[in-house]
Amino acid sequence: MRIKRVAAVAMMASLALSAAACGKEGEPTPSAGGSASGGAQSDTCKSSGATFTPKTDAAVAGSPAFEKIKAAGKVSIGVKFDQPNLGYKDAQGKRCGFDIEIAQYVASTLGIDPAKIEYKEIASANRETAIKGGEVDYYVGTYSITDKRKNDISFAGPYFVAGQDLLVRKDETSITGKDTIKGKKVCSATGSTPIQKVRDEGLTEPNNIVEFKTYSECVSQLLDKKVDAVTTDDAILKGYAAQSPTELKVVGQPFSTEKYGIGLPKDDKALRDYINNQIEASFSNGTWQKIYDGTLGLSGSAGTPPTLERY
Amino acid sequence: MGEFFRVLTDNGQLFVDGFTNTVKLFLIAAVGSLVLGTLLGAMRVSPVPALRAFGATYVNLVRNTPLTLVFAFLVFAVPKLDVNIDYDDSAAVALTVYTSAFVCEVIRSGVNTVAAGQAEAARALGMTFGQVLTLIVLPQALRAMVPPMMSVFIAMLKNTTIAAGFSVLEAGAIPAYMAERGEPQFAVLLWITIGFLILILPLVALQRILERKWRVAR
Numbered sequence: 001m002r003i004k005r006v007a008a009v010a011m012m013a014s015l016a017l018s019a020a021a022c023g024k025e026g027e028p029t030p031s032a033g034g035s036a037s038g039g040a041q042s043d044t045c046k047s048s049g050a051t052f053t054p055k056t057d058a059a060v061a062g063s064p065a066f067e068k069i070k071a072a073g074k075v076s077i078g079v080k081f082d083q084p085n086l087g088y089k090d091a092q093g094k095r096c097g098f099d100i101e102i103a104q105y106v107a108s109t110l111g112i113d114p115a116k117i118e119y120k121e122i123a124s125a126n127r128e129t130a131i132k133g134g135e136v137d138y139y140v141g142t143y144s145i146t147d148k149r150k151n152d153i154s155f156a157g158p159y160f161v162a163g164q165d166l167l168v169r170k171d172e173t174s175i176t177g178k179d180t181i182k183g184k185k186v187c188s189a190t191g192s193t194p195i196q197k198v199r200d201e202g203l204t205e206p207n208n209i210v211e212f213k214t215y216s217e218c219v220s221q222l223l224d225k226k227v228d229a230v231t232t233d234d235a236i237l238k239g240y241a242a243q244s245p246t247e248l249k250v251v252g253q254p255f256s257t258e259k260y261g262i263g264l265p266k267d268d269k270a271l272r273d274y275i276n277n278q279i280e281a282s283f284s285n286g287t288w289q290k291i292y293d294g295t296l297g298l299s300g301s302a303g304t305p306p307t308l309e310r311y
Numbered sequence: 312m313g314e315f316f317r318v319l320t321d322n323g324q325l326f327v328d329g330f331t332n333t334v335k336l337f338l339i340a341a342v343g344s345l346v347l348g349t350l351l352g353a354m355r356v357s358p359v360p361a362l363r364a365f366g367a368t369y370v371n372l373v374r375n376t377p378l379t380l381v382f383a384f385l386v387f388a389v390p391k392l393d394v395n396i397d398y399d400d401s402a403a404v405a406l407t408v409y410t411s412a413f414v415c416e417v418i419r420s421g422v423n424t425v426a427a428g429q430a431e432a433a434r435a436l437g438m439t440f441g442q443v444l445t446l447i448v449l450p451q452a453l454r455a456m457v458p459p460m461m462s463v464f465i466a467m468l469k470n471t472t473i474a475a476g477f478s479v480l481e482a483g484a485i486p487a488y489m490a491e492r493g494e495p496q497f498a499v500l501l502w503i504t505i506g507f508l509i510l511i512l513p514l515v516a517l518q519r520i521l522e523r524k525w526r527v528a529r
Contacts, residue, residue: 125490190475191487210398210478217387224390 045088045096048294050287052104058111063270066110069137075112077103078122078130078139078263082214085239085295087141095119097239098295099260102159103140105287106262109278128152131263138275139263142235145309154268155261156275159288161306163254164194165234167241169222170249175229177253178203184228185210187218194232197256215240223247233258234301241299250301259306273310280308318489318498325488330506332481336402336471337510341464343407348414355419358440366415373412378473381405386477402474406467413463421456422448454525461518465511482506 060066069075079100080087087099104114122130127143130136131153142162145155166186168175175181181203187210188195199209210227212218218230219240230237234254241248262279264272282288283305292303319326354366373381385401396404425448433447472483482503489499 187478189487190484191489191491193491196488196491209480211480211484212478213476220387221390224387226390226395 043090044092045090045094046294047096048101048291050101050105050290050294052101052108052114054108054113055111058109060110060270060274063268063274065137065265065268065271066274069110069112073112074116074118075107075110075137076118076120076135077107078120078127078136078141079103080141081121082216083142083236083239084216085242085298086235088239089119089121096295098160098235098291099140099142101291101295102262103138105282105291106138106140106275106278109275127263131265134265142233142258143261143263144258145261149263152266154264154266154272156264156272157261157279158259158306158309159262159279160235160260160303162233162235162258162260164197164231164256164258165237165254166251167219167222167230167237167248168228168251169225170247172228172249175251177251178255181229184208185226186229186231187212187221187227188231189213189215189218192232194256198231219248235260235296238296238299238301241301242296245298245300248299250299252301259309276308276310283308314495315498315501318494319502322489322492322494325485326502326506328480329482329485330510332479333468333471333483334510336399336406336474336479336481337468339403340406340410340467340471343403344410344414344467347407347411349418351411351415352418352422353444355415356422356444370412370415373409374416376409378405378409378470379476381409382473382477398478402471402477402479406470406474409470410463410467413466414460417456417459417463418452420459421452421454424455425451454522454527457518457521457525461514465514468510468514469507 058070079095081089081095083097083099086097087095088097089095104117107114107117120130120136122136122139122141127139127141128149131139138156143155145158149155164178166175166178166181175184181198182205184204185208186195186198186204188198190211190213195209195211198204199206210218210221212221215230215232215236218227221227222230223244229251230240234250234252237250241250262275264275279288282291288305289303297303351366351369354362355370357363382402382405385396385405386398389396389401429447429451430443433443438446471481474481475483475487485503486496486499490496
């Protein structure tokens with residue numbers, strides 16, 4: 001008897017629940033963006049379509065690093081893995097993005113098949129150590145060229161010039177640059193240089209500054225309308241915009257300059273010059289443009305190759 | 312050694328802001344979890360089966376959930392339901408909800424140290440449940456609760472650092488800032504440890520005072 005009664009109650013409860021669910025479904029959804037969960041729709045990696053055939057006659061006279069790569073028949077490259085369309089590894093373990101393809105292009109010019117690349121995920125703080133210790137042959141991953149770093153390693157490039165910018169929702173009209181974020185909630189990685197700049201220059205009020213460990217958490221909050229803008233280098237922001245081009249856009253008024261270079265062992269001038277030549281070739285023969293358009297360019301922001309800075 | 316002190320003096324404002332927020336968060340969550348935890352504890356020792364079941368379910372559910380997940384639920388899942396809670400409030404709620412489960416268990420174990428005969432004797436004298444609890448059981452139980460309760464609160468003080476990952480600029484966020492400013496991490500972490508030791512000292516002193524106050528000859 002008792003069991004029957006419990007069953008009846010349960011049945012009624014489930015009926016009531018399903019009726020409620022129906023009612024909810026009929027309602028107009030409050031916003032299209034609200035339901036999107038930060039880029040789950042394009043988590044799988046797609047290449048830009050550029051192909052890299054390894055150079056068979058690659059030779060760099062007087063470069064110990066090149067000799068090492070040639071003897072091993074493979075190259076190990078330090079990369080990022082958590083930046084969509086820039087340096088990313090998808091759920092299947094496939095890698096893609098602007099930095100990744102630049103790394104593959106450079107490998108092909110050194111005579112290495114992109115399939116023979118050994119990727120190593122090196123955190124930003126450990127990059128110099130990894131290059132100095134020979135753990136990676138070179139590093140491609142939002143690596144800003146600075147004089148301080150040049151004391152430890154060398155840079156080829158820049159292959160991209162980034163700048164601090166703002167990522168906003170597609171329908172945002174009131175945010176047009178760094179001086180329009182007063183009173184808006186602005187998000188970035190905890191303690192990162194961009195958010196310290198926002199705090200120090202008073203671009204918005206301290207209680208409007210929002211910090212999370214990763215940019216993807218910021219982007220999720222942006223889609224859920226809990227913050228109004230995400231700030232960091234535009235290269236990273238374009239990657240997220242390319243992931244959800246119908247919901248996000250990059251403002252496009254950068255207010256700093258970060259030159260991304262390829263981190264190389266210090267004092268291997270022969271290799272540095274060789275890679276600089278190859279980067280320059282990619283600027284003029286359209287390879288760079290093809291890589292950009294197929295990755296970061298999906299965000300809707302155009303990009304042009306930078307000017308090389310040899311030293 | 313000069314370098315060690317320079318780290319603090321150069322970034323004094325950051326340390327002050329960080330630890331002020333830590334203390335604020337701690338005080339709010341301490342009061343909140345003491346109230347909620349006491350209520351839950353009362354439920355778990357009450358004569359009403361439904362309340363006991365609710366208390367037990369709450370404790371088993373919340374105590375077995377990692378605190379980071381409680382935070383993540385409030386900050387990332389709740390906004391999907393179109394409910395908007397401020398980040399500071401989310402942190403206070405998460406800490407309160409989580410710590411309450413532990414406070415509840417401390418209270419229950421304290422109550423259980425009082426021999427059943429005491430409550431039976433009180434009931435035999437015609438006292439109500441409320442009277443039994445406030446006049447007979449709790450005064451004896453409090454004594455046993457002090458040391459574990461302080462451990463719960465000291466753990467909670469340190470748990471506040473999880474809020475750094477959820478947009479609260481408190482002591483736990485200082486290392487990230489300092490790394491970006493190129494300060495030596497060893498000195499930074501040492502200063503944060505010293506900061507927490509200073510914050511914990513009053514709690515230890517309070518424990519000693521309470522223990523002395525409620526001490527009885529057995």
